[in-house]
Amino acid sequence: MNAFVPLARSTLYSPVWLVPFDDHARRVRSAGVDVALDRHQEGEGWLPQDVRAVRTPSGAIAFPGLGRRAEPWNARPELHRARFAARGLLPLYPADGEPYAADLLGVEFLVHPYDDGHPPTVTVEPRLVRLLPSTAFPYAPGTRTVVGKVVDATRPGRPPVANALVEAVGSTSRDLADWHERTLTDARGAFRLSLRWEGEKATEDAADETFRLMATERPGRTGALVVKLPEDAGLQHVIEIREQ
Structure with missing residues (x-):
């Protein structure tokens, strides 16, 4: 899992903005949450990427600069996914309002190529990633x-x-x-x-x-x-x- 780095550099475009949310406590949670990034390669499946996630002051997780390249017009959008892990919690990947499927193992999103002269045209909205209690969740004493x-x-x-x-x-x-x-x-x-x-x-x-x-x-x-x-x-x- 990749550790977060602070948002100290220029805020480049990120193809995804994910907000970890403790569903039991009903609050945003970023401390103690790890994120791994994979890229889908046809014929090879999901390949781990050595890209560090950035945690914003508001608690969102982003990947600034992901998709930035020298000649974006020669590249096609690539499918990526972010996988979450936190002690005592398990990630619920479908977005709110979407049907549940146990085989969905990450938040999937397209990364569109761009550069300074060809900025991304896709608008990205923040999305909650709900973290649910696991069998090892430390419930408060007396919780039924x-x-x-x-x-x-x-x-x-x-x-x-x-x-x-x-x-x-x-x-x-x-x-x-x-x-x-x-x-x-x-x-x-x-x-x-x-x-x-x-x-x-x-x-x-x-x-x-x-x-x-x-x-x-x-x-x-x-x-x-x-x-x-x-x-x-x-x-x-x-x-x-x-x-x-």
């Missing part, structure tokens, strides 16, 4: 969590599904405030999801709360599970992925 595993119910032996999105949504009963908790499975298909907010209750004074968990591998490949707390606290839950 459920643990389990996501498996592929359509294959023999029900193998684990890595990098599956596990989430729960709901709203509080008193002020009807919407909440959304989510995490990603690790290489073993394991997950640990926090449930900080109130679940569904049969009555206002009921002790049990119901949560509906959804796991997604890609569009059309999902699974669901109902968890009741505190009744199901401490159990190892299994979410089965099937074709929908």
